[in-house]
Amino acid sequence: MLSPDQVVEASFLEARHQLLEVAALLDRHDAAVNRTGRDVGAGGAAKLGVLREALEALCVPRPSQERTVTLLELFAKV
Amino acid sequence: MQIIQPHYHAIARTAQDYERMAMSGVVAVAEPAFWAGFDRLYPETFIDYFRQISEFEPTRAAQYGIRHFCWVAVNPKEAENPVLTREVLKHFPEFFAKPTVLGVGETGLHKSTKNECESLEAHVDIAMKHGQLVLIHTPHLADKAHGTRRVLEVLAGMKVDPERIWIDHVEEQTIKPCLDAGYWVGFTLYPITKCSPKRAVDMLEKYGTDRMLVNSSADWGPSDPFTLQECILEFRRRGHSLQEAIEVFHNNPCRFLGQNPKFDIAPIRIETDVVKAARG
Structure with a gap:
């Protein structure tokens, strides 16, 4: 380790x-x-929005769940 | 498509790389003098290295139909030994006389120390006195912006022809001042540490293709000569024509390197069916 x-x-x-x-x-x-x-159209706007949410999520110092889980859940929306 | 690799450290690469490059359209490489991974102690070590890249390496490349050209320099990382630098510089003129040596490079800065700046100035000075082209390395990562500024300051204090100087490894934060000062610039496409193929195409789209050179990464560290082909693919994928790709990846190296008459590969123009039909 x-x-x-x-x-x-x-x-x-x-x-x-x-x-x-x-x-x-x-x-x-x-x-x-x-x-x-x-x-971009609606689909592209949703994808960009999720990317920005993901970047914000990475800035949380001590998240309640793993960051990878949060991002995978976010990306599952689009 | 015919491609030129303008910055290629061939002695660190295998014959298989030459073979695969030839199969993918590479017709010429230019090999700047490089750091060996350790600081060399003796002028004779440099002399033999320059003999290797100016005499032997062209024969290895020729087996694959690739033209090989080279440059001579003491690497910026070794500039902390000014006695060694001065001694090696004395031998440059004998290499300028060789048929495949294009000029002085890669000189430049690593940590931008006083010794490095003096070595850069001495390299540029000898190149200008002998009518040679110059290839300048700019530092990596955290030192890049400061080091590039210092390179421009050193050059601004000298009598140079910017058209004959290529400032290499530019990125988004350093490209504009180099172009504004009239120099050629180069992007170096590394898997991780420098520019990526996509970012290089972004800069070509933003700043245009004049005075732009694109290099793969090809040395003894983590690097990949085929990042150049990746960049060409990205460029074409975005809708740029074959002729536009030829201008960047073949003709621009011809234009810069061809300022030395030893580099005798001419720019090429694809004749389209439409043009042929118009001519009857």
């Missing part, structure tokens, strides 16, 4: 990479809206 420090050290760069991909996705969406003058 890993120590708390080992957990962070082992996965920090990978998590950084994954968060940057999410940030790029949101920037790409904004750029597409600016370029086309229209936003």
Whole structure:
């Protein structure tokens, strides 16, 4: 089993990479809206909403259930 | 589609990589001098390394129909040994005379120390005096923004031709000042630590394709030469034409590297059926 420090050290760069991909996705969406003058349809809006809810859920310091469970439940909505 | 890998550390890769690259359309690679994973102690070690990348490696690539070019430099991580740096720099002109050496690189910064900045300045100076191209490495991760600013400051204090300088490993927070100053920029596509294929295409869409180079990651660390092909796939998936892809992934390297006449691969233009029909 890993120590708390080992957990962070082992996965920090990978998590950084994954968060940057999410940030790029949101920037790409904004750029597409600016370029086309229209936003996503209802299905896309629901997916974006769930992504934003998931990001907020990750910021809760001591959640009542595992974060992965919360996110999987969120993603099951769309 | 014909592809050029403008930043490829071939001696760290296998012949199988050459074979697979050739099968996927790669026609040329350019190999900057790199850090060996440890700090070298002797000038002669660099000389033999430069001989390896300028004499032997082209023969290995040629077995797969790939042209191999290279650059010479003391890596920024080794700039803390100024005596060694000065001694190696003395030998650069003999390598500039070799038929596949394109210029000085990758020089640049790692921790942006005083010694590193002096080494960068010395590298750029010798390149300019000998009419060579320059490839500049910018730092990784937390040091990137500061290190890129320092690179631009060092260059701003020198008499250089920005068209002949390529600032590499740019990301979203560093690309604009490099382009604004007139330099070429490069994206380096690593599995985790630098830019990703999707983010590179985002920047191509945002800033346009002029003075843009895209490199795969190809060295002895966790890296993948085929991130370049992933990027081409992403670019095409978003609806950019084959000719637009050729402009970025073949013709732009030809335009930058071709400023040195030793790089004699010309930009290509796909002639469409419509154009052919119009010509009768």
